[in-house]
Amino acid sequence: MKRVARWAVAAGIVGSLAACAVGPRVVLEPAPEVPAPGAAEPAARQHSKSRWVPVAWNALPGWGQDGLHDAWNALIQGCERPAAGFEAVCAEARPLAFADAPRQQAWMQERLQPYRVLEADGREPEGLLTGYYEPIMDATREPTATNRVPLHAVPAGLAAGQRWYTRQQIDTLPEAQAALRGRAIAWLADPIDALILQIQGSGRVNITEPDGRVRQVRLAFAAHNGHTYQSVGRWLLDQGAIREASWESIKAWARQNPERLNEMLWSNPRTVFFREEPMTPLTAAFGPRGAQGVPLTPGRSIAVDPQSIPYGTPVWLATQGPALATNRLVLAQDTGGAIVGAVRADLFTGWGGWNDEAYRQAATLKQPLRLWVLWPR
Template sequence: MAAWALIVGSLGACAIDPYPYPTPAPRAPAPLTDNDPLPPAQQRGKSRWTPVRWAELPGWGQDQLHEAWNAWVRGCERPVSGHTALCGEVRQLSIATPAEQQAWVVRRFQPYRVSEPDGSLSQGLLTGYYEPILPASRVPTATHRTPLYGPPDGLRPGQPWYSRQEIDTLPAARAALQGKAIAWLADPIDALILQIQGSGRLNVSEPDGSQRQVRVAFAAHNGHPYQSVGRWLLDQRAISEASWEAIKAWAARNPQRLNDMLWSNPRTVFFREEKLSELDARFGPRGAQGVPLTPGRSIAVDPQSIPYGTPVWLATQGPTLSQQKLVLAQDTGGAIVGAVRADLFTGWGGWTDPAYTTAAALKQPLQLWVLWPR
């Protein structure tokens, strides 16, 4: 689902838990003092975790931890191995004071600085992604001619199906997708953005004249590699920066070459439609962990570096964001590869909303520390 890097290369809702709380865990260990030895470093696939003391986390003690607690509670619906026993305490602490929450985190967790597998601290990268809200029609019209498809019959994961160009031009591909259109958009670039983001909300006009909002979520793709249309335009020196504004402006000036640009990316994403209840609308789509995303507190990571469900301390400083805060690793994306790499979920909205403008502009240095049970 993570997205903006692909162009070139708290909620206050109360989480409702339908399950009874487990038996309280044994008494937590006392926090480490400056004189206590730290645990050993851990090698984790594509990353190395080096233990540090809490005082080494920039901004620790200044974040409003309660703003991250709903994301943590939602993550406990599918907890990472090693965290399950703590989830009952996480739920109980939803109504605790900030000081109580912070003291509990310090007692229960050990922070580890995330670095490359060889231990080097190369500069990480933070980008952003969001859930677009787009107008759509349930049937094709004179203005809404770009379909969003559900998966075709016979699509097999890992096996290439028709490319984007073949879907647009081959009768056999069109026949395979007959009856699979979920809705129709007016702008093919909006459809591409939706495919890159991986999910979105549609304000759908129905044939009877009514309107309703639905969510479309990632269901599958056609098995072809992703290629950046922004990179394609940069390579041709058609644009000087790979932003969606620049891409759309170029397309408006060069309508005869629009398909050439779109077909430079052979990957097509297929969606499934989901009902959007009042509660669902207060959270983002489900990420790769299988739980709803929380704006500003859910990140996409490389799961070979940081397991889904892990609480993470994030520090970044740049023109778009200057923050040190608690986030939860709850998603991944095609461009999210490596140790110190994250995509921040910024929320949902249209082209002028903060969720979009923040996600579009976010590309800056990053430091990460995982919090792992002691």
């Protein structure tokens, strides 16, 4: 989140941290790509970080077996800000929101052309799928004896893309702290929870107001300080401090090494700033707005490298692994600092706390990936 120009997580935990885990990578066998008899094949399409090669619909593994209703909701959300060339497609897609799956499938085959996503030089990619989610955490409006970790709004005068103070400088320099005075939106008890929320790019907080009332609000990505994201999980792995890059391992290490907590946190110079958004029944039914500017749909929105796949593009996703085995329609609606390359995606799994399914799936999702974009004919 963003990823919003978010910097999502890529690792064996959630989002970008998951990409920091090390281990063997299994490569999926390619599906047969059989052109339709007598069809005039369109030309390949070149992008700065990918090459799209046209294929027939029967080259998509599992095509026709996916229930398209949830994906259609994500498609309609994306049509709030359609990708260039999708305006006419979106106009036709909206009335089909309540059509049955066979009708929706037939329309897609008529209006869209599938392309296999390859590396920019045409090589077969080693795709990677990870997950991210929207954490739910408890917070207070004012600092308390236990809640001493602030989440800040954007500092006054910080321009988009501007390089600002590092995380360490924010914690140690009086001039950085002065610039953030009065900008705290909420306060957390655990600095690692604050880091998790920043890595995910947004979150829901059950915030206790000064009068004792508790209400849930969304802290959405607003900006970052212009520094490159560095994984604290990778930092710990490189030192041999932990054996797996999971939030449980990181928190356990922090409890055992409180004198080195800041050293670990400061290894990631990037800090994210938030804006507060009220929650309504409608906004609570979807995730935060991604980089495309539309609400994310659990299980159907992915973060991609926009130099490989433009925002708003329907994508056929195929993955097989212990965390998820599926062939499904998803929408490219977000990005993240760790989401780089032709066939690299982060699946938005939903929202929840530590014991909820959205977190568990995001934390364990790290497996091979194949992608096909569906582009207007």
